[in-house]
Every structure is written in structure tokens, then in C-alpha cells.
Amino acid sequence: MACAFACGSSSLFLTIKTTSTPKQSLLRYPLATNVRAESMATEKLGIKVEKNPPESKLSQLGVHQWPKRGCHSKFPWTYSSKETCYLLEGKVKVYPDGSKEFLEIGAGDSVEFLKGMSCIWDVSGAVDKHHKFD
Numbered sequence: 001m002a003c004a005f006a007c008g009s010s011s012l013f014l015t016i017k018t019t020s021t022p023k024q025s026l027l028r029y030p031l032a033t034n035v036r037a038e039s040m041a042t043e044k045l046g047i048k049v050e051k052n053p054p055e056s057k058l059s060q061l062g063v064h065q066w067p068k069r070g071c072h073s074k075f076p077w078t079y080s081s082k083e084t085c086y087l088l089e090g091k092v093k094v095y096p097d098g099s100k101e102f103l104e105i106g107a108g109d110s111v112e113f114l115k116g117m118s119c120i121w122d123v124s125g126a127v128d129k130h131h132k133f134d
Helices: 055-061
Strands: 002-007 012-018 025-032 041-044 047-051 068-071 074-078 083-096 103-106 109-113 118-133
Touching: 047 103, 103 109
Parallel strands: none
Antiparallel strands: 002 012, 012 025, 041 047, 047 109, 068 118, 074 118, 083 103, 083 109, 083 118
């Protein structure tokens, strides 16, 4: 018996080739009818990022009712309270104070910055975002 996965535009199949009988046969079993990449939050340099969160999560958080803000330069920033934002457009390299590393965020990212964090925002593509402070 041999197994293989086949992927169509919206479905996955498990294909099994049987050889234990004189007559070979192929069997196909659907594994899923609708495949979607799930988003997953990660944390780097004290910044939590979720790439492409589902619309249901954005609605649950009320993101589209949050105020909007844009920026387009390089500037220092210190968070006097926690900020959660959702980037609609743009690209930013965030350099936390005391680190030579950066985190790149961009359109479609939901990002959480903790109260007290200081960093440099280096905007390489004009940003448009929804944001809220807690």
C-alpha cells in the first residue's frame, strides 16, 4: 500500500494505492472541504504580532470602530499605556530600546505594544492603522 496527499484549489485528499490484491486500485478520501491558513500570534522583542487575523476576530475586538492614525517617517516612541493596533497599509521596522534587532510589521498585522515600552519606528511604507490604548 502507498499513500499520497493531493491538494486541489479548496480540498485535500488522501490517495491510497492498494497492491495487496491482484487488481490494483486507487482510493481517494477527502480530508477537508475548505482549507484556510489559521493565524497565530507570536512574540518577539516584547511585541506580540498576529499575522492576518480572521475577520471574525477583528469584529469581536471592534477593530474597525477604533480611531485611525497614519505615519510616514522615522521617530522615537514610548508607550504610556498598552497599544493594540491593526495595520491597514504600510510597513514598519520597530527597534526596541536597548536592542540592535528589529521586528518588521506590515499591512494585515495585529500588534500589541506593552505599557512602558520605548522604541524607534522606522516607517518604510506609509502606515494607516486602527489603534486603541488601554
